[in-house]
Amino acid sequence: MRGQWIFINRLQDISMDFTLSEDNRMIASSAREFAERELRERAPKMDQKEEFDETIVPRLAEVGFLGTLVGEQYGGTELGTLNNSIILEEIARVCASTAVTIAVHNSLVCAPIFENGTDEQKERFLPKLTSGEALGAYSVSEPDAGSDAGSMRLSATDDGDAFVLTGTKSWVTSASYAGVFLVFARSSKESKSRGITCFIVENGTPGFSVGKKEKKTGIRGSATCSLVFDGCRVSKKNVLGEPGKGFHLALRYLDSGRIGIGAQATGIAQACLEVATKYSQERQQFDRPISEFQLIQWKLAEMALQTSAARVLVQRAASLKDAGQPHAKEASMAKLFASRAANFCAKEGVQIHGGYGYIKEFDIERYFRDARITEIYEGTSQVQQLVISRHVLGKV
Numbered sequence: 001m002r003g004q005w006i007f008i009n010r011l012q013d014i015s016m017d018f019t020l021s022e023d024n025r026m027i028a029s030s031a032r033e034f035a036e037r038e039l040r041e042r043a044p045k046m047d048q049k050e051e052f053d054e055t056i057v058p059r060l061a062e063v064g065f066l067g068t069l070v071g072e073q074y075g076g077t078e079l080g081t082l083n084n085s086i087i088l089e090e091i092a093r094v095c096a097s098t099a100v101t102i103a104v105h106n107s108l109v110c111a112p113i114f115e116n117g118t119d120e121q122k123e124r125f126l127p128k129l130t131s132g133e134a135l136g137a138y139s140v141s142e143p144d145a146g147s148d149a150g151s152m153r154l155s156a157t158d159d160g161d162a163f164v165l166t167g168t169k170s171w172v173t174s175a176s177y178a179g180v181f182l183v184f185a186r187s188s189k190e191s192k193s194r195g196i197t198c199f200i201v202e203n204g205t206p207g208f209s210v211g212k213k214e215k216k217t218g219i220r221g222s223a224t225c226s227l228v229f230d231g232c233r234v235s236k237k238n239v240l241g242e243p244g245k246g247f248h249l250a251l252r253y254l255d256s257g258r259i260g261i262g263a264q265a266t267g268i269a270q271a272c273l274e275v276a277t278k279y280s281q282e283r284q285q286f287d288r289p290i291s292e293f294q295l296i297q298w299k300l301a302e303m304a305l306q307t308s309a310a311r312v313l314v315q316r317a318a319s320l321k322d323a324g325q326p327h328a329k330e331a332s333m334a335k336l337f338a339s340r341a342a343n344f345c346a347k348e349g350v351q352i353h354g355g356y357g358y359i360k361e362f363d364i365e366r367y368f369r370d371a372r373i374t375e376i377y378e379g380t381s382q383v384q385q386l387v388i389s390r391h392v393l394g395k396v
């Protein structure tokens, strides 16, 4: 009964936090219902087994969550960035691993192909992606090129009608079950960020293989692997955008990717708030529920504040993107704030649970581990501060 109360209360929150339309709220509500039905039981199992449950993919496709940024002619739902962020928040509230899988697929793979692909590329790859026949993965990072992604070394040598890729990439979300990879490689020795080309690489391409799977602290239901390119020939027909202009593409889509990770972080923060509220009303110490202690109330108030503020920043950045307005600074602000909020709420949530927050039977333990990555991937918090300060100082 109490769970139901939280459910209703939270949907009211959605409508009051930001000016959302009736359509936005309906999408939030159906994403909430989907996450509860399909992911509530799967999420802790995926975490325990350290495995993504691929049986969820056709279901995600069925409800249109794998085509939110793709036009209907390619099987997409073209719901836009705001709706995409609303869906991601609701999914992350239950399963952060599934949320990052969708976030990468939609913002970093489908959207770049839909907006920059040739007709042939769009017809070949988008229906597979929106139908869930293939999941998307995005590969910029390398062992020695993280925040300084422009220093990447994976080489792409021009060879007639193809480029030959040789080298290693690292940290690729969904790599072991993805079918379509956007891979960034150095096609000329021009200065750092110039000379990088973006390739669409299909799983099964000769010379391409998925390497080591990392053992992680959190989002353990999402695989993170290296990629190995051993003289892998990729047809020039698979170059996305112009050769040598790949880095601009990478940065542009990281802006929208950050809105997605901000939404993921907001969902984790919301989940922490909900379980901590419920626990504080049930747990009795000194002959009363711990929610009656002011120190606990202070924590809940701060968690609610941080979560709401994160949501507003995420939805503002998403709305700017949908309106075709500049949004790089706002996306970084949203990601920086929301990832801090997720970690704050996870830490306070564990504290409210006391010793029970430190054991695996309680969801807050998983949320605590899942929150940590949001301050690291798609640009660390320091990188977000660099982006924001460049805008503040007028250096962009």
Ligand SMILES: Cc1cc2nc3c(=O)[nH]c(=O)nc-3n(C[C@H](O)[C@H](O)[C@H](O)COP(=O)(O)OP(=O)(O)OC[C@H]3O[C@@H](n4cnc5c(N)ncnc54)[C@H](O)[C@@H]3O)c2cc1C
Pocket (backbone or CB within 6 Å): 104, 138, 139, 140, 141, 143, 145, 146, 147, 148, 170, 171, 172, 173, 174, 216, 219, 224, 373, 376, 377, 378, 379, 380, 381, 382, 383
């Ligand atoms: C689970 C997971 C999933 C990932 N998924 C993907 C993916 O799908 N695709 C992909 O391409 N990458 C992915 N990544 C990589 C991720 O984006 C990088 O880890 C991240 O960009 C940071 O790079 P790094 O780990 O090399 O850290 P580094 O860049 O080495 O940073 C180390 C520290 O130095 C700080 N630092 C670096 N430069 C500066 C500076 N100029 N000023 C101040 N501080 C600085 C950083 O903030 C950080 O605190 C993933 C990583 C993880 C852990």
